[in-house]
Amino acid sequence: MVNRLFFLILCCLIPFQGTAQKSKKPPKPQVLVYGHGADAFSAAMQSAQSGVETYWIVDSTNIGGTLIQGETKSISSNHLLDVGTWAFFLKGIANVKEISDSALFAAKKHIAPRIAQNVFENSADTIKRLSYKKNLTISAIEKSGKGWQITLSNREKIKVRAIVDATDKASLLSLLKEKDIKDKEYFPSELVKQIDYDSSLYRTGIAVGQIGKQIFNIPLSNLLPDSSLRNYFSTKPNEKLLSPDNIERIPLLMLRAQACGAAAAYCAFFNTTSDKINVRTLQGELLAFKSFMMPFQDIRLSDVHYPQIQRVGATGILRGVYKNNENSFQFSPDSLVSSKEVEFPIKQLYTRSQIWFKDKDIPVFKLSDLLDLIKYVANRGEELNAEVEKGWIKRFRFKGSYDPERKLSRREFAVLVDTYLQPFHVRVNLKGELQY
Numbered sequence: 001m002v003n004r005l006f007f008l009i010l011c012c013l014i015p016f017q018g019t020a021q022k023s024k025k026p027p028k029p030q031v032l033v034y035g036h037g038a039d040a041f042s043a044a045m046q047s048a049q050s051g052v053e054t055y056w057i058v059d060s061t062n063i064g065g066t067l068i069q070g071e072t073k074s075i076s077s078n079h080l081l082d083v084g085t086w087a088f089f090l091k092g093i094a095n096v097k098e099i100s101d102s103a104l105f106a107a108k109k110h111i112a113p114r115i116a117q118n119v120f121e122n123s124a125d126t127i128k129r130l131s132y133k134k135n136l137t138i139s140a141i142e143k144s145g146k147g148w149q150i151t152l153s154n155r156e157k158i159k160v161r162a163i164v165d166a167t168d169k170a171s172l173l174s175l176l177k178e179k180d181i182k183d184k185e186y187f188p189s190e191l192v193k194q195i196d197y198d199s200s201l202y203r204t205g206i207a208v209g210q211i212g213k214q215i216f217n218i219p220l221s222n223l224l225p226d227s228s229l230r231n232y233f234s235t236k237p238n239e240k241l242l243s244p245d246n247i248e249r250i251p252l253l254m255l256r257a258q259a260c261g262a263a264a265a266y267c268a269f270f271n272t273t274s275d276k277i278n279v280r281t282l283q284g285e286l287l288a289f290k291s292f293m294m295p296f297q298d299i300r301l302s303d304v305h306y307p308q309i310q311r312v313g314a315t316g317i318l319r320g321v322y323k324n325n326e327n328s329f330q331f332s333p334d335s336l337v338s339s340k341e342v343e344f345p346i347k348q349l350y351t352r353s354q355i356w357f358k359d360k361d362i363p364v365f366k367l368s369d370l371l372d373l374i375k376y377v378a379n380r381g382e383e384l385n386a387e388v389e390k391g392w393i394k395r396f397r398f399k400g401s402y403d404p405e406r407k408l409s410r411r412e413f414a415v416l417v418d419t420y421l422q423p424f425h426v427r428v429n430l431k432g433e434l435q436y
Contacts (some may be wrong), residue, residue, distance in 0.1 A: 287311070
């Protein structure tokens with residue numbers, strides 16, 4: 001009995017290491033996140049999950065900002081675009097193991113502040129490579145080589161390769177020593193842009209959103225500051241659109257912040273600067289953590305083919321269409337494909353395909369047509385037919401049986417093109433222009 005009592009007292013005196021370690025600075029932090037709202041959580045989570053030691057300075061007692069204040073909240077924005085860290089948060093609110101459309105929809109309609117706070121706090125305690133301290137502020141910031149030197153309010157000094165400023169109005173800018181800092185435009189002012197296939201910017205999307213009748217993606221260039229602020233990312237450069245006080249903006253705010261976290265981690269991991277970020281590499285990282293590049297509202301996280309459709313959609317080979325008076329943006333996965341629809345973007349990507357398309361007018365692509373195109377462009381032989389037939393159900397997870405004469409749906413076309421032609425691997429610049 002005495003021994004048992006001594007054991008209990010000892011357990012009370014010794015802090016549990018699983019949570020205590022979170023209040024310590026990581027051995028060599030590479031990314032610093034500053035702020036206490038949902039966007040700070042999103043950026044810190046993604047940075048750590050992208051494989052770099054992340055130090056989160058929480059300038060408050062609690063994590064969550066607007067979502068943990070006041071009454072129970074209901075959010076209707078980002079309709080059918082609940083992805084990325086926003087979906088992760090909703091999954092925690094719903095307290096389910098697997099993401100489903102019904103669970104996400106129900107969670108959006110009933111976000112209780114106390115439950116939201118528990119989701120943020122418990123998640124922050126369990127994310128690997130993430131450490132944080134509360135009730136601290138940043139008192140000084142200055143450039144140091146490619147990165148930044150930070151001084152905290154407790155006089156602790158930290159040197160990191162990248163910063164994510166998740167404070168209102170990017171408050172860290174006011175601490176910089178550059179003259180006339182407040183009169184400079186460090187970030188692009190335009191944020192929301194409908195998908196316009198006449199411009200190549202759609203190829204560089206790093207977050208998706210729906211606000212009212214506007215359905216859009218955010219291009220990577222919107223995240224990047226000018227050359228004097230390399231490796232500094234702000235989650236809220238446009239306070240009017242991204243105000244955390246407007247709960248309808250929180251899904252977009254979290255997804256943009258997720259991209260900021262991924263971009264900061266990219267700079268740290270590759271020891272480079274924000275102007276040298278590879279668009280496709282960053283997009284691939286975000287897609288791996290369930291964020292979208294294209295705002296297809298009929299392709300959701302529960303769709304087994306969403307990665308392939310997102311990748312092909314970002315190349316422009318198969319394009320989305322605004323429908324219902326532009327109230328929705330659809331991929332239409334069950335529709336058919338014609339050569340007229342895909343000829344121009346495929347020719348742009350693969351010059352060899354120009355010969356294949358010459359004098360061809362295919363009203364509806366059959367499986368045999370696509371296999372023939374793949375063989376020609378990718379230098380594959382007749383063994384491709386047997387390979388596709390073998391993987392039709394188990395590998396590609398298609399419905400129905402393999403038949404060379406079957407009319408291909410846009411879904412099947414996207415999956416096969418992504419697998420065998422890999423158009424997403426063709427690099428693009430910040431303008432979305434192809435880089436061969």
